[in-house]
Amino acid sequence: MSITQNEDSLYLRSNYAKYAGKFVPYAPETFKAFSEFNKLAMQEGSLSARxxxxxxxxxxxxTGCPYCIDIHVTTGHKLQLTKEELFEAIAVSALVKGYSAFYHGINTLNALQENPRDELYSRSSLPLLEQFENxxxxxxxxxxxxxxxVLQGQRVSRKEKAIIAVAISHITDCPYSIEFSTQLAKEEGATIAEIAETVLVATALKAGSALAHRINTYSAFVREDEKSQ
Structure with a gap:
C-alpha cells in the first residue's frame, strides 16, 4: 500500500486541532494546571504581553517546536509584532544557542590538557576562550x-535583546550564557522582576514544547488502530 504525503508527514498544522485534546481526559487536572501556569506566565506584568x-x-x-512557533507567531501577529522585530528576536535566539556551544569550547580546551581541571564551570575559566583567537x-x-x-538596538532595543538572551540561555542550560546574558540585561536596565518573568516565559515554552509534541505521541500510538477502522 502506498503512503500518502499526509500519512508520511510527522508535522501537520491540522494535527494540532485534531489531536491536542486527546490526552486531556487521562490527566485533566494536570493539563488544567499547566494551562493556568502558561496563561499566568504570558499575562501582562512587569513585561508587556506583547x-x-x-x-x-x-x-x-x-526549542525548534513547529507547533509553538506557529501558535506564538500567530498570536504575535495579532499583537502587531513586525517581521523586523521577529527576525531580530530570532537572531538573538540563534546567537545565544550558538554561543552556548562556543562557550562549551572551554570544556574542550580543558579536556585537551595533560591534567584536566576537575571543576568544569567557573567564571575564571572564561578568558580561556581567547585561546581560540590564536x-x-x-x-x-x-x-x-x-x-x-545581533545585540545592537534596532526595532528591538538593546535591553529587550538582552532580556531575550536571558530566556534563550535558560533553554540552552549553559551557565556561561546565563551569566553573560543576565549581567548584560542588568547593565541595560532590566529589573529583577522583569528577569523573573522572563525565566517563567522560558519555562512555559520549554515545557510547552514537550507538551506540544504529545500530538506526535498520540498520532504514533493510534496510527495503526485508525488504519484498521
Whole structure:
C-alpha cells in the first residue's frame, strides 16, 4: 500500500486541532494546571504581553517546536509584532544557542590538557576562550562581530535583546550564557522582576514544547488502530 504525503508527514498544522485534546481526559487536572501556569506566565506584568510573545517566539525557535512557533507567531501577529522585530528576536535566539556551544569550547580546551581541571564551570575559566583567537583569528573575530551586530538596538532595543538572551540561555542550560546574558540585561536596565518573568516565559515554552509534541505521541500510538477502522 502506498503512503500518502499526509500519512508520511510527522508535522501537520491540522494535527494540532485534531489531536491536542486527546490526552486531556487521562490527566485533566494536570493539563488544567499547566494551562493556568502558561496563561499566568504570558499575562501582562512587569513585561508587556506583547513583548512576552516576542520572547516566546525567540524561545520557540530555540526549542525548534513547529507547533509553538506557529501558535506564538500567530498570536504575535495579532499583537502587531513586525517581521523586523521577529527576525531580530530570532537572531538573538540563534546567537545565544550558538554561543552556548562556543562557550562549551572551554570544556574542550580543558579536556585537551595533560591534567584536566576537575571543576568544569567557573567564571575564571572564561578568558580561556581567547585561546581560540590564536587558533583561528578570523573565525574568532567573526563570532565576536556576530554577537556585536545581533545585540545592537534596532526595532528591538538593546535591553529587550538582552532580556531575550536571558530566556534563550535558560533553554540552552549553559551557565556561561546565563551569566553573560543576565549581567548584560542588568547593565541595560532590566529589573529583577522583569528577569523573573522572563525565566517563567522560558519555562512555559520549554515545557510547552514537550507538551506540544504529545500530538506526535498520540498520532504514533493510534496510527495503526485508525488504519484498521
Amino acid at each position: 513583548f512576552k510573545e516576542l520572547i516566546a517566539i525567540a524561545v520557540a525557535h530555540a 587558533i583561528n583569528e578570523q573565525l574568532y573575530t567573526s563570532l565576536l562581530e556576530f554577537r556585536h551586530q
